Amino acid sequence: MYKNIFLTGLLIFLCTGLFSQDVDYARSTIATLASEKMHGRGYVKKGELKAAKFIRDEFKNAGLKPLLDDYFQEFDININTLPSKIDLSINGKELKAGTEYMVSASSPSIKGSFEVIYFNSDEADKRELLDFYAENDLSDKFLLVAGKLKDSIFKYRPENLAGLLLYAHKKLIWRVSDAYQVSPFPILYLKIEVAPEKIREVDIKLKSKFIEDYETRNVMAYVPGKKNPEKFIFFTAHYDHLGRMGRDVYFPGANDNASGTAMIMDLARHFSKENNEPDYSVGFIAFGGEEAGLLGSRYSAEHPPTDLENIAFLVNLDMVGSGSDGITIVNGKVLPDAFQAFKEINDEKSYLKSVKARGESCNSDHCMFYKQGVPAVFIYTRGKEFMEYHNPDDRADRLPLTEYEDLFMLLVDFVNSF
Ligand SMILES: [Zn+2]
Incomplete structure (x- = not known):
């Protein structure tokens, strides 16, 4: 009896210790980011700033350190808005x-x-x-x-x-x-x-309003590595979305990309917990300005928070709210070793239905770092259960998060295999 209780306790400890993925945390994070008070995380009513502050506070609460002097990395953009x-x-x-x-x-x-x-x-x-x-x-x-x-x-x-x-x-x-x-x-x-x-x-x-030099920002934090703190693995996801089209319409962007943002915030919480400290430092960047043309990641790749040579790998997550058909890894074909590692972990643990590779595509924020020579992939989920894209129906209450846990665990295993 005692032994059984001990074993059960040990199992619970191992499970929560190893994989503290928290789909309830992800759901509430996505609901917050996609709520109307964040105005679609665009530039009307400074929705993106509200989102950035929320993400920064969550990083802080999880005990993460800033990568620069501050958690924010500001940059300016020119943007036309439709506020009225x-x-x-x-x-x-x-x-x-x-x-x-x-x-x-x-x-x-x-x-x-x-x-x-x-x-x-x-x-x-x-x-x-x-x-x-x-x-x-x-x-x-x-x-x-x-x-x-x-x-x-x-x-x-x-x-x-x-x-x-x-x-x-x-x-x-x-x-x-x-x-x-x-x-x-x-x-x-x-x-x-x-x-x-x-x-x-x-x-x-x-009525449109063109704003020159609008100041927006990336949010960056990290967990120091135990063995090789100077080497980094990065998880990135853009938190900005389309904002508002006039007074009456806002775009929640639950899948695009509150889902990826929530997952990197959850990963940040995981790696900051005792017993989960990684060997390499793990960095997290929530990018701004993606929808306006990959502007946050471009700025960040040109003003990196650490020497680019120290970035051993970068995983960008964008639209990870489905998954019944598995995941696709953009750059999987040009980084075959990394792709093989993801596939082997997935086969061994039976996480996702399929892990597919694509070639190069400059369709999300991984691209700017990849262009600078950083091994970088972009992962998205596939599945017909959620197809809303860039419309007002990309809502948190509809997002299935079908394979949230499995993708989370695949990413944790990938870091631990480094
Ligand atoms: Zn988008």
């Missing part, structure tokens, strides 16, 4: 922002009633489109382009246009990667199901 109410009516009928239409983040301010002129590119080629621009005065008109040239319209955009109107056939998505500047006219993406057969008139009121 957006009004849009088509043929006199008011539409709902976020679900019925999106307006490009680089939009200038615009107000008024505009005639809509059609160009159906199914029946025309590029040459005819350019002729059409030359022949028509479009300066007070919205141009609706439908058909096969719809996606290449950005290459052949006219200068003298009030606005561009495009149909969205799939679910609407938004992005801020073009918001480093103000474009000459707004682009409206209209959900095809709510578009009347013939669009005659667009009534729009939209």
Whole structure:
């Protein structure tokens, strides 16, 4: 009896000691980051600053040390924002922002009633489109382009246009990667199901605010290593998201990337606990400015918190809220030894359904460090159970976190295998 109790106690100690992954902590962290009070972790109402302070406080509470003099690494960005109410009516009928239409983040301010002129590119080629621009005065008109040239319209955009109107056939998505500047006219993406057969008139009121040298930041901390404290393994994840599109719409960004942020915060708590101290130092960076063009990781790779040669490995997590189909490792094909290590651990422990390798892709923050010669991978989860992306439905209450524990343990084992 005594022996049994002792063994049970030992097992509990080993389990909690080795893997203190805490899915409840992750859920509450994601709920906080994706809540409306963080305004989508963008630049309207300083949502990203609220998120950064929250992450810093959590790092501090877990006993982590700052990597620089402070936990914050500030950098400046230029960003166009849409802070005020957006009004849009088509043929006199008011539409709902976020679900019925999106307006490009680089939009200038615009107000008024505009005639809509059609160009159906199914029946025309590029040459005819350019002729059409030359022949028509479009300066007070919205141009609706439908058909096969719809996606290449950005290459052949006219200068003298009030606005561009495009149909969205799939679910609407938004992005801020073009918001480093103000474009000459707004682009409206209209959900095809709510578009009347013939669009005659667009009534729009939209105010944009371009902010130069907006100060934002990365949040960085670390747990010193026991054996090789000068060598680092980094876990990174961007905490910023798209922010607000007008007064009424915010993008929660639960999967993108409150999920990855929560996981690195949970890993930080794990490695800071007694008995879990790693041999190498483990660094954590929550990047800002990712959605605006990988700006936080670019700054950090150019102003690294430790010599880049001392970074033995970097794992970037971005969108890890699903997982029923396993994970994909970007750079797995160019870093075969690391990929093999992940795969072997996974096979041995039966964590995830599959671990797939991809080649190089500059699609998240690992890229900026990889370009500087740091062995770096980007891991995301795969699974049809959650497909919301860059829309207002990427919400915390819907995020399944299917393979949260297994991915967490795979990452811990990976560090311990170093
Ligand atoms: Zn994103």
